[in-house]
Amino acid sequence: MTESDEVRRSDARRNREAILAAALEALTEAPDASLNAIARRAGVANATLYRHFPTREELVLAAYEQEVRKVVDAAGQLLEKQAPIDALRSWVERLAGYAVTKHGLADALRKATSPGRDLSSTDTYTAIVAALDRLLRANISAGSLRPDLDAEDVILALAGLWQLDPAGDWRAQARRIYDIVLGGLRRSP
Numbered sequence: 001m002t003e004s005d006e007v008r009r010s011d012a013r014r015n016r017e018a019i020l021a022a023a024l025e026a027l028t029e030a031p032d033a034s035l036n037a038i039a040r041r042a043g044v045a046n047a048t049l050y051r052h053f054p055t056r057e058e059l060v061l062a063a064y065e066q067e068v069r070k071v072v073d074a075a076g077q078l079l080e081k082q083a084p085i086d087a088l089r090s091w092v093e094r095l096a097g098y099a100v101t102k103h104g105l106a107d108a109l110r111k112a113t114s115p116g117r118d119l120s121s122t123d124t125y126t127a128i129v130a131a132l133d134r135l136l137r138a139n140i141s142a143g144s145l146r147p148d149l150d151a152e153d154v155i156l157a158l159a160g161l162w163q164l165d166p167a168g169d170w171r172a173q174a175r176r177i178y179d180i181v182l183g184g185l186r187r188s189p
Contacts, residue, residue, distance in 0.1 A: 016052050018042040023063040028101055028166075035059065064102070068124050071098045075131035084138040085145075089178060091135055092158065095128070096174035099161040129155050136185075145185045157181045 022042035026033035035056060039049040053059035074094050078087035133151035140147050160177045164170035 012052075015042070015044050015048050019044060019049055019052055019059070020063050020066050023059050024067065024101065027060060027063065067098055067101055068127060071095055072127045072131045075134050079135065079138055084135065084142045088135045088139055089182075091131070092161075092178045093171070093174060095132075095158065096161045096164060096170065096177075100164055100166045100170050102162075139185075143187060146187050149185060154181070154185065157184070 019038065019042045023033075023038045026038050026041055035049055035053075036046055038059070039046045042049070049059075053062060071091075071094055075087070075091055078090050081087070082090060129151045132155055136145060136149050136151055136154060139145040140149065158177065158181055161174055164173055
């Protein structure tokens with residue numbers, strides 16, 4: 001591979017990332033945002049957007065899947081940098097951000113997908129529960145949480161995050177929800 005090939009690949013990667021970031025913002029704000037508007041927001045030509053995402057459905061799904069990946073990957077990254085209990089709090093904050101984003105993307109996802117295509121995606125749910133389980137296990141090992149916790153039960157307890165109003169003070173409300181749930185997760189003295 002030549003140096004110019006590497007430059008083209010890194011440019012393509014940057015363009016793809018810019019398109020996905022712009023799509024996430026635009027579609028969260030307005031589910032009917034045009035692909036032309038997304039290309040402008042990303043600072044790329046329409047042809048560049050279509051080269052990466054030939055259809056609106058592919059772009060919407062890629063933006064959604066990228067957000068899921070970020071939430072899932074954050075569990076391990078946070079555990080490397082923070083104490084388990086702090087990593088759990090930070091991860092739940094990210095989960096709340098994802099829930100708000102998904103709320104904003106819901107109409108775009110519905111409009112972009114064909115009938116019969118399941119976006120509640122067992123894979124998405126399974127990946128998020130597995131990330132939460134990793135955080136819970138780290139906290140149980142550290143002695144900060146009860147040993148009988150099940151990640152599927154805890155995700156249900158956190159279900160209020162999916163009801164957050166993106167137009168309201170959702171960050172503060174997410175912290176309050178987390179504090180309530182954490183109270184029940186802590187190991188008794």
